[in-house]
Amino acid sequence: EVQLLESGGGLVQPGGSLRLSCVASGFTFSTNAMSWVRQAPGKGLEWLSVISSGGGGSTYYADSVKGRFTISRDNSKSTLYLQMNSLRAEDTAVYYCAKGWYSYGLWGQGIMVTVSS
């Protein structure tokens, strides 16, 4: 089955760190760019980051997370990561991983991240 499965979410204090994982199955992970998108409570979708296929040499970030979040991938494990540092209350959201560079035809189920003291 073609799917993406996120993990690693939870409750973290402001200023803390969290690493999200997204395990892919059912398709050739290494040949696909991967992205992260989030939705804060009561808000719309917000694009966060993308990593190119293969070695992941190209990465881009939204200004809201640049310098705090790092996207990476391990093709041997078919896994996408989002390292989130210096977390703020406004980072509270459901985080989705998605397959693609221009469009996202496959999404994970989403994982909740709550930043609160």
Added chain:
Amino acid sequence: DIVMTQTPLSLSVTPGQPASISCKSSQSLLNSDGKTYLYWYLHKPGQSPQLLIYEVSNRFSGVPDRFSGSGSGTDFTLKISRVEAEDVGVYYCMQSIQFPRTFGQGTKVEIK
């Protein structure tokens, strides 16, 4: 950043009736490769977002033909020819011509 503006922000539709959502971008989404990088997504309650339309007017795999997209440059439209109960949710347009990718605010569609 490219600003994506959707109208209306909410829509209440009688089943079987048509619906239309407008999306305007602050810059042209037509790329030098001839493609226009405008996409439509539907986020149903309790589910992950799903791709409906890619590059303005191409239905994604499995998307019913009651959904259609049109437009060019900076003005785009998503149309549902006959709304069904399963079409409820929030519809988003998104541009992928440049980084950061940006979504419209979303249009919430409900059934009367």
